[in-house]
Amino acid sequence: MSYREVNFDGLVGPNHNYAGLAAGNLASSKNSNCTSYPRQAALQGLEKMKFLHDQGLTQGLLPPQQRPDLKILRKLGFSGNDNQILAKAYKLKPHLLAAVYSASSMWTANCATITPSCDTKDNKVHLTPANLISNFHRSIEADFSQTLLKKIFKNSKHFKVHNPLPKSDSFSDEGAANHMRLSSKSLDSGIGLFVYGRQAKTSSTKKFIARQNLTASEQVIFSHNIKTECYQLAQQNPSAIDFGVFHNDVISTSNENFLFTHQEAFTKQKDFLKELQENYYRVTNQELLIKSISNSDLSVKEAIKTYIFNTQIVTLGSGQMKIIAPTECENSPEASKIILDLISDNSYPVSSVKYLDLKQSMSNGGGPACLRLRVTLSKEELDQIHQGVLITDSLYIKLKAWINRHYREELNPIDLGDPLLIGEIHNALDELSQILHLGNIYPFQK
Ligand code: SUG
Numbered sequence: 001m002s003y004r005e006v007n008f009d010g011l012v013g014p015n016h017n018y019a020g021l022a023a024g025n026l027a028s029s030k031n032s033n034c035t036s037y038p039r040q041a042a043l044q045g046l047e048k049m050k051f052l053h054d055q056g057l058t059q060g061l062l063p064p065q066q067r068p069d070l071k072i073l074r075k076l077g078f079s080g081n082d083n084q085i086l087a088k089a090y091k092l093k094p095h096l097l098a099a100v101y102s103a104s105s106m107w108t109a110n111c112a113t114i115t116p117s118c119d120t121k122d123n124k125v126h127l128t129p130a131n132l133i134s135n136f137h138r139s140i141e142a143d144f145s146q147t148l149l150k151k152i153f154k155n156s157k158h159f160k161v162h163n164p165l166p167k168s169d170s171f172s173d174e175g176a177a178n179h180m181r182l183s184s185k186s187l188d189s190g191i192g193l194f195v196y197g198r199q200a201k202t203s204s205t206k207k208f209i210a211r212q213n214l215t216a217s218e219q220v221i222f223s224h225n226i227k228t229e230c231y232q233l234a235q236q237n238p239s240a241i242d243f244g245v246f247h248n249d250v251i252s253t254s255n256e257n258f259l260f261t262h263q264e265a266f267t268k269q270k271d272f273l274k275e276l277q278e279n280y281y282r283v284t285n286q287e288l289l290i291k292s293i294s295n296s297d298l299s300v301k302e303a304i305k306t307y308i309f310n311t312q313i314v315t316l317g318s319g320q321m322k323i324i325a326p327t328e329c330e331n332s333p334e335a336s337k338i339i340l341d342l343i344s345d346n347s348y349p350v351s352s353v354k355y356l357d358l359k360q361s362m363s364n365g366g367g368p369a370c371l372r373l374r375v376t377l378s379k380e381e382l383d384q385i386h387q388g389v390l391i392t393d394s395l396y397i398k399l400k401a402w403i404n405r406h407y408r409e410e411l412n413p414i415d416l417g418d419p420l421l422i423g424e425i426h427n428a429l430d431e432l433s434q435i436l437h438l439g440n441i442y443p444f445q446k
Pocket residue numbers: 017018019020021022023025028029102104107109110135138177246247249250364365366367369370371
């Protein structure tokens with residue numbers, strides 16, 4: 001059976017703003033309360049999708065979630081009509097209002113963990129929406145993520161969408177941002193690498209909390225029914241987390257038989273990589289190529305600033321690999337040299353680079369890889385998903401016009417108190433759900 005990778009990018013919502021909500025994410029803290037540019041943010045994300053579609057790849061999207069989530073404010077004791085609740089929250093609890101207003105669902109690498117059918121004992125694709133409990137503004141994404149995944153991956157013969165893990169610290173789960181799949185070039189055999197930051201209630205870090213708990217990763221492995229030889233666990237280096245590596249995808253990325261990482265990514269890195277190479281060979285009969293960047297070539301600080309490991313490496317129709325990097329890498333002498341060396345070194349499969357301007361997302365700590373959820377599907381499975389979310393030339397044109405019609409050019413913290421913005425967002429999402437043929441998925445449509 002032939003498999004292909006489909007990337008589902010998060011369409012940036014009209015509420016894109018900078019509220020400094022994400023602990024341990026340096027860009028989010030630095031840009032807190034800055035002016036955001038939602039229209040530009042959404043167009044930058046859409047251009048990335050179009051670029052990958054033009055490269056001949058199968059590109060999907062996940063629509064933004066409905067925000068602000070006033071239902072949560074009601075549960076927390078705010079009363080009155082929507083405008084009254086908004087006015088009270090804006091005046092009395094602006095940080096809480098910003099949390100229920102966040103556009104953070106755009107980073108779909110955190111939407112779920114996915115295991116392809118070739119790695120599972122029941123030959124189904126398994127999907128677990130991440131509970132994202134380490135940050136309140138993200139924890140409120142899980143339920144709608146599940147609804148959306150159930151809508152897109154509906155056919156129970158092929159897909160099993162699980163419940164998010166329990167909302168307990170021991171099960172703290174950040175989805176595919178801490179998961180990579182090292183696979184054969186044909187994608188039909190591979191190892192899911194589950195990277196955790198801490199174990200149960202112990203704290204491995206000194207400054208920032210490690211978001212992914214081992215118990216959560218183990219539970220996903222268990223409920224996805226993964227074949228014993230098709231997974232491996234690894235621990236993130238706690239000192240990297242304290243530097244600001246809040247997800248593993250800020251310090252490692254992979255594509256098929258190629259792993260691109262930094263010497264500070266994992267604990268006991270040498271032993272772990274050796275074991276991974278051995279396991280990989282056992283499963284695929286191929287050699288795993290690893291490029292590990294040393295501190296002397298690039299500090300962890302520069303890796304976080306440039307997001308060189310949050311790049312997206314894709315395989316083109318020719319079989320060659322391309323690295324999709326943010327322009328922050330192009331502007332860094334160290335990062336651009338590493339990329340240039342990588343693409344000119346024949347011992348590694350990456351042979352070209354594309355730099356993209358994703359500054360609006362980057363300023364909240366979201367690079368090219370954060371914006372996409374990878375799903376490996378067989379041809380038959382791909383035919384079974386909801387086709388309305390797959391990018392085509394005509395969908396791209398419709399979405400571009402939709403963004404230009406509905407999105408504000410800029411948002412400032414004061415705009416979160418503007419009652420008109422809620423109506424604008426509802427109009428935009430109402431039209432979007434029709435464009436994507438998703439039906440009435442949003443709570444305000446019910
Ligand atoms: O969870 N930022 C997100 C960025 C997620 C990036 N995803 C991956 N690395 N896969 C986060 O830290 C910032 C929101 C704000 O501050 O307004 C935020 O949620």
